Amino acid sequence: MSTVTKKKSRWIIAAIVLILSVAVLLFFVITTNVTYGSGKSVDTFSTYQDLVEKSPVAVIATVVSDNKEFVYDDIIFAVTEIEVKDCVRGDLGNRTLEILQTKMKEDPYLIKNTEVLLFLRKYNGPVAKNVYIINGLHNGQFIIKDNTLNEVRVGYTTPILKTADLESVIADIKNTEYKE
Secondary structure, three states: OOHHHHHHHHHHHHHHHHHHHHHHHHHHHHHHOOEOOOOOEOOOOOOHHHHHHOOOEEEEEEEOOOOEEEEEOOEEEEEEEEEEEEEEEOOOOOOEEEEEEEOOOOOOOOOOOOEEEEEEEEOOOOOOOOOEEEOOHHHHEEEEEOOEEEEOOOOOOOOOOOOOEHHHHHHHHHHOOOOO
16 A cells, blocks of 8 residues: 555544544534523533522422423423422512423422422523523522422532521522622
8 A cells, every 4th residue: 555545544534533523522512402592501500609699589489290291392391380488589470380391310300299499590482481490400409308408419419509508598599699
């Protein structure tokens, strides 16, 4: 085999590897990017302060329905109804809200008959109307047991809360200004 032919073969192999790498990367980006209306991707928060500052609504609620799954654009979603016991932040006209979630491990479904603290924002998009989404996915939902907050995805990430005491977290939310 001549030197020119070897160089051509190497370039062809390099080009194929590059094309395959780009294709795999694009596939990963397309399949993992969940968009919630207006082209805005889901917010995730690495710190407690970010979660508290960037959540326009925070509620203590009881989950009162099972998850009602449906498919939209080949993605499985669920809507779950909650009954708000205390609106810690935000101005809610309703005491019953519907929460929109995407079926994925980063957004574990709410469980009927559990008491929760949820960091929320209003959803504006084509998937559902008059619903809220959980800000920060799993980082924005906590199960309340004996006035203690429990993360829904224990071991999944570093715990975002600096304290598990419900009253301390409520005080932090009320004393922290919301920042868009």
